[in-house]
Amino acid sequence: IPTYCKYKFHNFPPHQTHGQIHGTHVYFKDVNVLLTGLMKPGELQMCLQGPPLEIEVHDRDRNMENSKKEPSLSGKDETGEKVDKLSFLACKCTDQKPFTKSTVRHPHGVAKVSLSDLLLGQKYLNISAPIHSCSASDPAALSEEDEKQTRTESMSSSSPLPMGHYLESDSVLTVRVEIAVPLGVHEENADAGVTSCPYGLIIYIFDYNNSSLLHDLVEQITEINAKGLQLDCSPVHLMGMALAASKLKTTPEKVSQLDVVTGFHLMDGSTHLFVLEGLKDKAIRRLWERHLERTHRQEGGQLEVLYNFQLSFHHRQYADLESLCYHFCLCQPLCTLTKQPLLYVRRMVPYICFQALSRLSFLCGSKRLRTVIRGDLLPSAEMIRVLSHEYGVPLKDEHLFPQKPPLVAFGDTGEVGKVEQEHSLLDTNKNVLFFFPQKPKKRFTYCQEYLSATFDLVDVDAACKESYAHSKSMWMSPDGFVLPGCKSSIESSLHPLLCDGARGKELQEQWQENALHAHLRPVLPRDRWSWDKRHLDFDLYKKPP
Template identity: 30%
Template sequence: MILSPIVESPSSSDIERHLNSNVTIETSTTESSNANINHVNIRFTIALAVPVESQLSTESPAPQSSTYNSGRVSETSKIQSYYRIEYSLIPGEPNIGFDIIVFRTAAKIYPDNQDSRIVLTWEDENENVWIVWNQIHKLDLSRERLLALLSHKILVKIWDGKEYCTVRTKLDKPRIGRVLNSLTSNTDEENSPKNIVQSIAQNYADKWVARPMLYKLRRKLPINIPSPSPFLQKKIDQTENARISTPLLSNVLQEKPIESLSGENNVLIDDPISNSTENQYSSLFKLTPDENEKKVEENVKRKKGTRIHRQYDEKKEKGAAQINIPSNLIFAGFKIITCRLSDDSVLPRSIYDCFVNIKIEDHQLMNEKLANEFNPLSITICHVENMPSTPVSYSELQQRCEPVYCCYQLFDQPIHQTSKKLQARNIYWNDLNLYLINLINENLMSAFRNSPILNIEIHDRDERENSRRCIGSVFGTENTDEVIGRVSGKTNLLKSKKNLEWHPHGCVKLDLSELWLGQTSLEFYIPVVPCHAPEFSSGRITNTKRTLSNENMRIQQGDFLSSGTQMKILVKLAKSLVPPIKHQLVDNRQVPITNISPFTRIVFVFSYDNTKFLISLETCIRTINAKALGFDKHPAHIQVAALSTYKLTEAQQTNDNLNIITGFHLFDDEQHLFILEGRKEEVIDVLYKQLPKPQGKNVEILYDSSVHFNERLYIKLGVDLTHIKLYRADELNLCT
């Protein structure tokens, strides 16, 4: 489930009031007296919806009491269904679970290692029974546990059936007649299950789902949603349905129900079922839970080792449905997190819907101290609008290509990829990814400060393997035709074809330089531009390059510019990267630079006939390198000979304190171009001061002393500059 980081509105107090008033139990983790550990309370609220029409039992094993009206006792004592719910809150801690026995107007909860409770239920207008349960967890979270929590997913598993419950639940014969009357009289309307469920659903609709997608939901929310405006209706019409038949995209396990696992052919899902199918299997639902359990166990035992048995074991391990809650949302600053069963999942008929609400009560888990220590940076890809439908339509793209996704990489972290969505004009992700800035390597942060550009790729035309067709072409029109005469065996030909494993996509360049100006919240609407086709060697001796053209592509590039494609991105930072200024310098003293990024670069461009400046520049470079390597006591001709044959060792190449100049020299018949690098204060500043001041305007020096780099780029070229002669004057003009 991908969630959107929307700022909390004042209406969140309603849901807090409802959640606090419900019946709860408390659990705590291992106590600790360490003062550096945060003590927080997390309230877990689960709202499970059970369709009345799919409840399996019609008879109750519980005896009737003579003190109550027989009709009333019979109605309230009927056991409708059994459920088991487990979730993992903290990595390394055991799962927290409880069983549920559902009646018509109430439910009995059996928490593990705790006393059972009876709660009221609510039946909505669609004949779904909602069971609400609160549980408060007192957690002592150390810094190490918080770091483990960052990559942890809170997984909620749901099982339907008595066979998945504990022995205590199976053997219990609950009577709820007496308790039900007291619960009904002591519960006011404000704290009723109806208000709690509707408050959670309203919070989910307002903050955790895109507005156009709210009207595309297959399972309707238990609240009244106003009719869309004409502008919103246009966006709804331009948005594809969220459901995708891809197992990797579903956060909820698409499992077959018990009926299907027990050898029957009926697959019960949320889609409408014909009357004939219902009549054919109506006898199955008339069995009691005990009979259903016995039937399932007998069938599984009889078919042990078969595919059905493996499916049964898989469901027993993973549950009939799952909800994945990314816990990094807590680091992103959310106090209340609401998740729901994925709308594109296939659920058993005995489960209609489920909400999970997590609220940090006492303190924000990421308080001011931890925010200063970690400084989380969140990047949220909200949506993209006006995706191109030319030259290939959306329907054809859905048939030939993989669903649309975005990917990017920041710092040294793995490549982050969003979920996949079907091709449409407007696509909504609300994908949040988190980085802890204070834990990033200082060299990487320095490089990010010098080049704060984030490249995001949007892939909408990644062709499927089975959709690729071999199309005949005239010899000489394909990219590999040039090398076919020089192919030695099949291996080289296959390697040349592998170069074509490239798909056209869109690109977004996100400029995050404002973060270094003190900003902590940025919102972008950036145009999407087509990517550049890659270049590959044609195989000629001249090593020329050819670029893939539209004729060589198996599917044509999308026309992002004409379509006006735009992407919305949100960037939030917990703490400013610029420290507050406590005092100002009253004199002209310069602040010394840090040693984190000691290198800088300088560029010299001058005319070809300026031999005086050329000799001076080469002399200064030779002198600095000879001194750094211990050749400065020898004559000039010996220094030149020694530097031309000197090879840097691996230790010298990785030594950041070695005061040498590396780089290369490009020249043609019109001008010279020197690109040099080295330590700023010890090398580049010395070179800049030693050079004679250029006469006239035929010398151009490009140097920014405020830009630093954490590594050398040209150290492999050695201390003797590489000289490259260009025979076409326009090649050097292109470089400059």
């Protein structure tokens, strides 16, 4: 079949170019007009800023109509002699359904064209995109009946051609994109984009041992969701249980008005990954303005916050998970799972689970949110569910609410320890501080049996007043204000870095060239030789003086 290109933009029908003759340089000269003005501004913005447009380059399609196989009697077929051979029975399954023209999948190239520069106000783009090989289809989607037919069909001559070496051949697809009205220039277009794309996204990636940041982030998410669902008046334990079991089951119009945070939280014993979405100007901005990364940054630990206020989205991607913020824990670290060889063996792991592991692995190494959106690195809600089912372990309370070592006082461990068992960590610290005035000579530590941090009794209010009084006392000397006196104009004009008088006299002396290196003379003379002694010129280094 002649070479042709095929692509699909958003909800528009697929477009296929006219076939051209095979060659090293193929010119399609195809023009396709898309009425993007019929789309909502938010949908258009998401299409342009999201994953690039994939254009399929079909140059290896076979004409299946001419390769129809006629029926034959038993024993008259070419493959009849190979039925009893092991190689014929152990043949690999292909990714096509035989005897069906519409389901045959031919190998082709894929060129990814990014259209995000149109959001910067450009009217046309000239893009040269490299052509990659297409990804192999999932053979697990074939039924048993199709699989038996595929084994027989894979031995026939009508099977598809092998994959082409596009990258090795430096294959490039040149595309020109034009738009009638530039985007991102008028303010009304920006306002329309905000109303149709009200959601934002923020990603937190930090070490598993950073329990303080985990505690504050979970507490902030709980506070926002409780306030958005009007549960902030309930007790703390009932609020957590209600939010853990809550799920957005309302209409999209009502969901857009709820100021709640949705997403997922991945923990694997090495890293915490939060992918959170919500209203761009409310919940997400409130999380960003807390600047938790500045307070809880650890030396030598990973802490990345991916956020971009210019990126907005049309809908929530993780609204149909089991809870608002779906927490799950992997059995092994993500980097360990991606290094297992069996993961890359076909049919060993569900394809959607493999996609989730691959995207999350690249997501943990990203530094910019725009790169994550363009590379389509965010896993879908279905991928998260399958990944949690395949590699997830039961979630415990210490995974989300890690407890710090209790505060214990030297010489008295009963009262303070009893208070810590009855109250939360925050209430415990308040109670310990309450006992400080009653025990002024005590020193408190986290553990008496080991060498740990010990802090002294300090009254914060008294210390602030003492520091202010000391600062105020430094305003003047004990004898009052001291006047330095009046200076003459000559004294005032002196340079503060003026050199010493001895150095000034030395600079006034007459300059002598090479005075410090007068004793350094050349070992051999460098004068010219007379004409009658010219034969000694070459023996200069043999006969020193």
